Structures are given as structure tokens and as C-alpha cells.
Amino acid sequence: MSRPYAKLPPWIDFGLIPLINLVVAFAVAGLVVLAVGESPVEAAALMLRGAFGYAEGVGFTLYYATNFIFTGLAVAVAFHGGLFNIGGEGQAYVGGLGVATVALSLGVVLPWWLNMPLAIVLSFACGALWALIPGYLQAKRGSHIVITTIMFNFIAAALMVYLLVNVLKPAGTMAPETRTFDAGAQLPKLRGLFELFGANLGGAPLNVSIFVALVAAFLVWVLIWRTKLGYEIRTLGFSPRAARYAGMSETRLIVVTMLISGGLAGMMALNPVMGDQYRLVIDFPQGAGFVGIAVALMGRGHPAGIIPAAILFGMLYQGGAELAFDMPSISRDMIVIIQGLVILFAGALENMFRPGVGAAYQWVRFRTEQPAGENVEEAR
Secondary structure, three states: OOOOOOOOOHHHHHHHHHHHHHHHHHHHHHHHHHHOOOOHHHHHHHHHHHHHOOHHHHHHHHHHHHHHHHHHHHHHHHHHOOOOOOOHHHHHHHHHHHHHHHHHHHOOOOOHHHHHHHHHHHHHHHHHHHHHHHHHHHHHHOOOHHHHHHHHHHHHHHHHHHHHHHHHOOOOOOOOOOOOOOHHHOOOEOHHHHHOOOOOOOOOOOEOHHHHHHHHHHHHHHHHHHOHHHHHHHHHHHOHHHHHHOOOOHHHHHHHHHHHHHHHHHHOOHHHHHHHHOOOOOOOOOOHHHHHHHHHHHOOOOHHHHHHHHHHHHHHHHHHHHHHHHOOOOOHHHHHHHHHHHHHHHHHOOOOOHHHHHHHHHHHHHHHHHHHHHHHHHHO
């Protein structure tokens, strides 16, 4: 992705600056907690304890993080192509239709380890197809990708409501959801893995789809930085004019990039639909598509940064729920404010501290290199 300022060393660009943004976000959030008469230190301790203090909390944190890894990767791939895919929510929604199709038709016939690859393929295909039209409109008609992907979120929500109410809902029931999947379409939880370390996962829905998310992160890294297609996508994102001058098809790259991005978002459905709820329900993405934007920004579009950023937002979700329970004066709305502050500083204001950090780095570098230069002159 292009950068508005001078290039900095990776440890500053991908480590120090996101850390500074995060510290400032939590500092401002601490002022909000202080304003309602509570201790920011105690609130932070409760949030950390709720997210990482016991095995069940860790399980919930990683469960949420799994969703955010998928949607963060989806947004990041589009970013590298110079596209802003805000349609991850709708693409994940439609991806759930692909997961449910496999689960409802083959759950009674095949075991989970055969149904899971089929669900991955179909969820990717459904999410990709839902991103195809916005990508095509951007490439061929110049329609702005932000507008079309937002619109397609609403269309996806309306489509899924119609299907769940009129097509997929079992006869004689009122709830707009499919029937419960058979055992062959239920992904196993990771309780056994936690028990090997003497920990009890409890009711946390953490399941094997987290490994699918990690594999997807590795494959995105290979795609973007180790393949010709990835080089072309990054070239398009950095300079469309340079891509055209090099003979690259801008139309093809935009469409392919959106297909990959939408497919990754669609795969997010695997975690809640097959790994937790065991049925397709209304609004199962629960905002994960939008959180993926902040995850991709905080992770600088790199899988190595997206994974810890996703875990951070998983901590905010799980730790925030624990905090609202243990500290009643802090409502759920205040937790949303804290999450919004993190998104604000990690996303919209990500470059606020970059000029100062860059100037400080150049000054320190100059000061450390200057004596060596003087010694050389003296030796001559």
C-alpha cells in the first residue's frame, strides 16, 4: 500500500507507531472511565482478566479473533489493490448461505472433516460472487467501490432475511433460522487441546476454524508478497498509471482482487455458523465485517500484523463484556466507545504520530552517525 510519508524501518512502521496509537487510545478511554467515577487501572485489569485470565475467557477471545482475522485479511487484500472494500459484512452474510447449503445437504451424510473443506470452498465462492458485481462496476463503469459495497451490505441483509423467513425456515417454527445442523456439519471445539494443558475451555465456542484462519493468513502473505499476481495487485494499489504502463490489465486486477477479498470475508461464516450456532441465523456476522477494517489498518495490511490486531479486538469484545458485568457503572455503550477510540486512533488517525516519530527517528539517526563521520575526518 502507498504511504503518505517517508518510509520508516519496519519495527517503527509495523510496531512502534501502532503501539503508540493503541496507548493513546487507551489513555483517552481511561479518561472516559475516570469521568464516570471509576478507576481506569481497575477497569483495564478487569478487561485483561476477562479476556486472558482464565481458559474460557481466552477461548472467547480467540473465537472473536477468528472472525476478525478473516475480515481483516479481506480488507487488507483490497487495500493492497487500492480498493476500499466496506462490504465484508454482506459478503460474510452471503458466505453463510454457502456454509448452510453444505451443512443442510451433507451434514447427515459426511463427517465434519469432509464437510469443512466443502464449506470453505462454497463460502469463499459465495462471498466472491457477492463482491464480483461491485468489483465489475468499479472496473468497467467507474462506480466507487465504497458506495457499491455499502449498498450491497443492505441488499445481502434483505436477501438473507427473505431466505430465512420464506425458504430456509423449517415448517411450523417462528424463528427466522434454519434447522440445527446434523453432527456431520458441526465443527469440533478445541476443548481437548486445552485439556492437554490442564485448562477447561468451558462454554467458549472456539473451534477448528481458527486453524483455517491462520492458514488463510499464510496464504494471503504468499499471494501478496511471493506471487506475480500479488506483485501486480500491489503495483495497481501503489500506482494505477504504472500498472497500465507495465501492460497490466487494470480491469482484470480490480475484479480478481475483489473476488479474493470477498471470498475471504465469506469464509468468516465458517466460524459462527458451523463452529458455534450450528444453524444459520439472522445477523450472525455481528459487525465483524466493519471491525475487519480497523484490524487491517492496525495490522498495516500484513498478516503478521492482522493476527495480533484481531486478537486485540477479540480482547475488547470479550474483556468488554466482562468489564460491563463486573463494573455496572460502565455500560455496554461505554465499551463500544472504547472500541471506537481504538478504531479512531488505529484507523482514521493512524498517521497522526507518524511525522513526529519519523522526525525523531531521523534526528536520533543523525546524532548517532555524526560522531562516526567526525572521527573519519580526524583520521584523515
